[in-house]
Amino acid sequence: MRTISENRCFGGTQGVYAHDSQATGCEMTFGLFLPEEAAQGPVPVLWFLSGLTCTHENAMVKAGAQAHAALHGIALVFPDTSPRGEGVADDEAFDMGQGAGFYLDATKEPWAPHFRMERYVTEELPKLLFGEVPLAEEQQAITGHSMGGHGALTLAMRHPGRFRSVSAFAPICNPLESDWGQRQFEGYLGSVEAGRVHDATLLMAERGLDAPLMIDTGTADQFGDKLGTAAFAGAVAERRAEATLRLQKGYDHSYFFVSTFMGDHVDFHAEALWA
């Protein structure tokens, strides 16, 4: 872990660190907020997965999460959204390649050698962090925005028992039926069908989620037709999963929306993390 920057923030420290990743075969950068309680011992941790085009930085500076995390003595991790660098494959479209890892492990060229974001986020980065930072491994929660909401939902369902609570802001939750999913599954995995195990709606229908869930999506979301909110809501209701799904009047897809409801989400996670 190389320190890129550390800034005092709400009584704790907002750091940015880089490390060489074996999972992605390149240097990866992430943000880590440690509340002041971390000086006394391990603290619970909330993962925040970001959306298309974002780096580790967007949510870290725009979501306002640190204020709420500090109140509850919770750490925040902001991973990057994909491998990056000159030797890493990319695409002209903003929703494929660098900045658009979709939190899965690619199996097809030219993506396979680097695009292993599921392994990175669920194995390598946790191993690094729990080894070097005072974080309580048994007190983890996960959230995310847009493609990062897809990541939060699918990783939680694919890794049962890991997260005590799960939430998302305007998540892509039925990518098998969306422009934000079909092309990516075809490219990264070889077929749309191969993405079935990375589709939150299908995962909810077939496996379910073993933790309480909370989702906020704006009624004025400009990407509403790509999210699959209705299909996912149906799957949740069908399964009678413990969940709060809110459609927030007039809100769009921006960080102004995310920051507005961040306090509610951190409160929700704090209740599960400190239970």
Added chain:
Amino acid sequence: MRTISENRCFGGTQGVYAHDSQATGCEMTFGLFLPEEAAQGPVPVLWFLSGLTCTHENAMVKAGAQAHAALHGIALVFPDTSPRGEGVADDEAFDMGQGAGFYLDATKEPWAPHFRMERYVTEELPKLLFGEVPLAEEQQAITGHSMGGHGALTLAMRHPGRFRSVSAFAPICNPLESDWGQRQFEGYLGSVEAGRVHDATLLMAERGLDAPLMIDTGTADQFGDKLGTAAFAGAVAERRAEATLRLQKGYDHSYFFVSTFMGDHVDFHAEALWA
């Protein structure tokens, strides 16, 4: 006023607007947060002046002010920090020219035709806003960061009776003695001496401030030697002005510092605005 964007945010609206400015002879862009109470009638307004290199956007997306303003039913205005555009003079240094207007009216070439930020912020933009937006002209407060803290302090003392409360984050408050001041006064006004009437420490000594004041500056501020905090603190104490000056342990000059204490500042202004 041309609408650039409007996003729902904490129950209100975060807008960005542009207009042709006579004061600066170019198009100017600003951010405006209106709380939901503005739908019922005029609301109090807190001006936020930004620092070197910033546009209207930095504080609007990074300071977390809307959350607190919404709680108190207060509007926020985020002006740009200088005139901009191809026909506007500039300098290779980041602390002179575009992005570095210093909230004064330049009298010397090549700056004079456009760099009239005092007139813009204290006359033209208020006239536009109070004419077109439900803001209560008799309920104004002002704050700012770094060069914008300089702006908040000096404009409040140069325009007595206008602001009910004044605050600043890591303000430049003795520019006559600083790299952030001397070169700019010489360029914009023809001499360092001409900047005496734009130096917060001298203004405090000679005129004083007719409103309660609150200042936060970090003890780890990387620009601490340019701010003149000690001189200003001395002038405040000398005058026995109503003021709270806080040195915050370990905090630097970043927006992580600003956002940490934004809630305290908005609470402070709300008390004066709603008195």
